[in-house]
Amino acid sequence: MNHSSTLMWSEAHDAGQVVRRQFQANKVLMRSLGARLRANRPRLVLTCARGSSDHAAGFGKYAIETRLGVLVASHAPSTSSIFGKPLSDLDGALFLVISQSGKSPDILTSIAFAKEAGAFVVAMVNDAESPAAKAADVFVPLHAGPELAVAATKSYIASLSAIVHLVAEWSEDQELLSALEQAGDHISDAFARDWSKLGDALLDAKSLFVIGRGLTFGIAHEMALKLKETSALHAEAFSAAEVRHGPMAIVGAGFPVIMISPMDEAAASFPALSEEFSARQARVFASGGPLPGAIELPTLSGLHPLVAPLCQVSSFYACAEALARARGRNPDAPPWLNKVTETQ
Template sequence: MTDTPLPAPSDTLMHQEAAQTADIVADQYARNAATVKALADDLRRNPPPFVVTCARGSSDHAATYAKYLFETQLGVVTASASPSVGSVYEAKQRLAGALYVVISQSGKSPDLLRNATQAKQAGARVVALVNVEDSPLALLADTVLPLRAGPERSVAATKSYLGSLAAILQLAAHWKNEAPLHAATEALPDALRRAWQADWSPLTDGLVGAHNLFVLGRGLGLAAAQEAALKFKETCGLHAEAYSSAEVKHGPMALVGPGFPVLCFAQPDETEAGTLALAQEFRGRGAQVWVASRQGDLPLAEAPHPACAPLLTIQSFYRAINALALRRGHNPDVPPHLNKVTETV
């Protein structure tokens, strides 16, 4: 907690930057369209045997989204690289012909740069999703998809994270080259605007005195759960763990009893019914449960395509957690012990 006066919710950098997301995504899509189309056309002509993602922090949560999106929409196996394998262990990987997607806000973390360099040397095509367009990562990549989020001053990333998801969605839409995903990208900015207006005050009110919680999602929605759990820790000083709504059954759910807080993101696709059933089971145990869904107590803005839902979920969440951090006595812009740019080896 801070001893200095706290700003009003709408005055934090986190609030102001997250509120820019819809306009940022619209601009990103317009300015990146030619580059994404050229990349996607070549990927269809020369399909990679698999995709590898490399990222840390919020960017690695975006990589989780890429995994589920590429595998469900394109049928291309997508795996996450452990940066230390290349940067610390210096173990060479067989990556010939692979698409190697590196996601970073700053584009200058030494471990990501080392892995991207090794991937190029191994014969992979390196694509960088990066916010700083003249960064070392952008300079070494074969193709750069700028996030175009502009300067982000709040330590807690918001618009750059959603910009990463949006860039991944645009690439998948052009790569698949079918009408539903293309239409979804066109409708996404307006859907993000609606999501920003969603009332998630029950979550803010209910977690003011909490000490820990689970955040659950599944499939495309797992990335949203991971991002939410991180934001609870860094902005609110609240211990949160993210789980797949399937994996939580393998041990962690033993902790869920009377009063235990659980936040469920019900992705509007084939995983929705299972997540809603689990939420109902936890309510039956007396747990304190909030559900973000089309019919839940936390309204989910109508998604133009299920692949858009994780972006809308997090956009609504960012507004709610900004308010929660202040209610708990924390300034979300300056979390203790954290820096805006983290450089790992």
């Protein structure tokens, strides 16, 4: 099996094209949605998602809070589906659903409760015929096309770009809209970047940390998930602000650490943290700029801070696919996993 024969490689490779297609197809929809949100001025955004989609929601939290100053919180779908607890007092709130399939029962129950509580429901979903897409007040199609590999790649990046598009239109940020218009090309470029040094270092690894902060915190969680999913490699994601509190105790000589530095003010804490990892003789790999004691992963520079994370995860997907094969695994069909997980 070579990389070009795996669905994961092919689908991740297509992410740049997906983002280009999505941006053009959703222009009118997003402009209208942005105007509606400016007029209604939501006092709160509640995100509702699972798995990779929830990692996209984590990115959305920082994108919305830093660009629009609106509080974002995560709704736990099980409070609706398992505990049956209705939501209340959501008049004026935006309930943002992110899902690949739009079929999970807990997500659907949460949508129903949110609408009953007065929320405005926007669903970013890849399947236009899904129940979630039809139940939402506004459906934002991801335009990722069929995704057959169990590990989500292009649909995750499509979720990120849809969030960026929403933020750009809501805030009327022309600079961000211009950056997003070029994002597809940058994502394709990033996919071709050589992160093989990281893959080589993880070939026999058993555990590692992935560090992010702010806009890259959700990206770090997604990377950790993909390493578990495709390579059966235990990976934990931490914020650069929190990893010193206890997790640092297990870092020793040779312990792998991936640092995904954001391209904004949150990057300031990364150099000192990299020095601390290096002092413990950890094997540190850095994306987003050179860091003390770290092996630099080739990363596009000069990008808009909200677009850069999409490129960083694109480069990572190419690396993760190759690593899974090198570890003797099929990245398209991890054991015991299904493409759609319908949780209650």
